[in-house]
Amino acid sequence: MTGTIRLLLADDQALVRGALAALLSLEPDLTVVAEVSRGDEVVPAALRSRPDVALLDVEMPGMDGVAAAAALRVALPDCRVLVVTTFGRPGYLRRAMEAGANGFVVKDTPARQLADAVRRVHAGLRVVDPTLAAETLATGPSPLTERETEVLRTARGGGTVAELAATLHLSEGTVRNHLSSAIGKTGARNRADAVRLAESHGWLLG
Amino acid sequence: MTGTIRLLLADDQALVRGALAALLSLEPDLTVVAEVSRGDEVVPAALRSRPDVALLDVEMPGMDGVAAAAALRVALPDCRVLVVTTFGRPGYLRRAMEAGANGFVVKDTPARQLADAVRRVHAGLRVVDPTLAAETLATGPSPLTERETEVLRTARGGGTVAELAATLHLSEGTVRNHLSSAIGKTGARNRADAVRLAESHGWLLG
DNA sequence: CCTTACGCCTGACAAATGTCACGGGCGGAG
DNA sequence: CTCCGCCCGTGACATTTGTCAGGCGTAAGG
Numbered sequence: 001m002t003g004t005i006r007l008l009l010a011d012d013q014a015l016v017r018g019a020l021a022a023l024l025s026l027e028p029d030l031t032v033v034a035e036v037s038r039g040d041e042v043v044p045a046a047l048r049s050r051p052d053v054a055l056l057d058v059e060m061p062g063m064d065g066v067a068a069a070a071a072l073r074v075a076l077p078d079c080r081v082l083v084v085t086t087f088g089r090p091g092y093l094r095r096a097m098e099a100g101a102n103g104f105v106v107k108d109t110p111a112r113q114l115a116d117a118v119r120r121v122h123a124g125l126r127v128v129d130p131t132l133a134a135e136t137l138a139t140g141p142s143p144l145t146e147r148e149t150e151v152l153r154t155a156r157g158g159g160t161v162a163e164l165a166a167t168l169h170l171s172e173g174t175v176r177n178h179l180s181s182a183i184g185k186t187g188a189r190n191r192a193d194a195v196r197l198a199e200s201h202g203w204l205l206g
Numbered sequence: 207m208t209g210t211i212r213l214l215l216a217d218d219q220a221l222v223r224g225a226l227a228a229l230l231s232l233e234p235d236l237t238v239v240a241e242v243s244r245g246d247e248v249v250p251a252a253l254r255s256r257p258d259v260a261l262l263d264v265e266m267p268g269m270d271g272v273a274a275a276a277a278l279r280v281a282l283p284d285c286r287v288l289v290v291t292t293f294g295r296p297g298y299l300r301r302a303m304e305a306g307a308n309g310f311v312v313k314d315t316p317a318r319q320l321a322d323a324v325r326r327v328h329a330g331l332r333v334v335d336p337t338l339a340a341e342t343l344a345t346g347p348s349p350l351t352e353r354e355t356e357v358l359r360t361a362r363g364g365g366t367v368a369e370l371a372a373t374l375h376l377s378e379g380t381v382r383n384h385l386s387s388a389i390g391k392t393g394a395r396n397r398a399d400a401v402r403l404a405e406s407h408g409w410l411l412g
Numbered sequence: 413c414c415t416t417a418c419g420c421c422t423g424a425c426a427a428a429t430g431t432c433a434c435g436g437g438c439g440g441a442g
Numbered sequence: 443c444t445c446c447g448c449c450c451g452t453g454a455c456a457t458t459t460g461t462c463a464g465g466c467g468t469a470a471g472g
Contacts, residue, residue: 018317
């Protein structure tokens with residue numbers, strides 16, 4: 001007899017977190033042993049509560065779910081990780097898998113399937129939305145340079161080139177070159193468009 | 207004896223919807239009688255299932271939750287409406303109340319309070335996050351003209367002025383004037399910044 | 413070793429953007 | 443009726459943005 005599967009839930013929205021706890025607690029073989037609202041609380045809570053599976057949201061304050069997954073693999077190698085996210089962005093899936101996640105589920109999936117996904121992950125299987133997997137393969141990895149990504153990430157705030165240059169400690173010309181390159185690589189028409197596209201692909205994590 | 211409170215759930219994320227159903231079904235006096243994933247399915251489903259309270263998300267395909275709330279007030283005047291949303295945007299709260307919603311809850315609130323919010327709304331009370339209410343009063347209504355709002359909304363896509371003018375059937379100069387005016391009113395530095403700010407205030411609904 | 417890619421910078425150019433002043437038409441409030 | 447605000451448009455202007463061609467240094471791989 002294997003006993004119950006112990007779960008850790010990480011999601012910044014308390015209502016969703018609580019609701020997921022209620023949903024999963026309906027299953028006799030699942031027990032929620034910890035809930036956290038921030039990415040940087042995942043590892044400490046896990047060390048305390050020793051979960052078998054951690055369900056991590058990607059968008060969280062403190063530390064994103066992908067980074068938390070990586071940290072968790074180091075701190076508790078036996079703990080499986082199932083990433084549960086709002087946005088089915090190819091880059092998220094790729095990064096999550098590279099970080100050692102065992103499964104990736106978007107919040108669009110029917111509620112009934114979540115418990116099964118947890119069990120599969122606990123059993124050592126990988127769980128991935130096939131549609132999203134295909135899209136990820138098709139999209140390929142981010143074509144953006146680290147610097148380009150950083151510039152684009154900073155440009156999300158909506159500042160001028162001068163401001164970007166100031167916060168990044170770069171020349172204005174350099175910023176514009178990185179932006180131009182990013183615009184070209186993403187196929188965007190604008191800086192704003194490039195930000196939009198890169199974000200929708202999940203290339204702006206970090 | 208009043209019997210159980212019949213609920214309709216509307217949220218585009220199936221997992222969240224199902225989880226909320228599980229959470230609320232734990233309460234003996236609450237019953238989920240309908241679930242929909244689109245705004246334009248709210249009224250038809252409500253006509254079929256006759257709920258006492260409808261929990262509506264704001265961001266939904268087909269029709270946003272605020273519009274659905276307004277439609278619901280016409281179709282089923284006795285049905286109470288509790289808006290449950292991810293984003294605590296002042297404009298959302300304002301618009302929801304104007305549309306006749308009886309309560310407004312953000313998904314940050316603790317899960318335990320949701321059932322109580324439902325009961326309060328069902329009892330005829332208004333439920334509003336006090337912090338968000340204060341912020342809404344402080345922010346005031348949208349200073350943007352209908353046209354300015356529309357231009358800004360179209361500008362979210364990240365197109366050029368020529369494209370905006372084409373889709374809006376306006377002169378390029380007019381588009382730029384509206385944008386300039388919107389930038390001034392929002393205190394933004396950019397068109398992109400104006401879009402960001404207006405959206406964060408909840409001024410771009412529709 | 414040589415090539416390649418990246419980061420950083422310069423300078424210059426065309427295009428897009430943001431601002432301003434102005435005018436006409438329309439509808440509502442005083 | 444007259445004012446006012448909004449909508450639509452024009453034209454002109456300064457600024458910002460996007461693009462291109464180059465140059466220099468460094469690190470990684472053939």
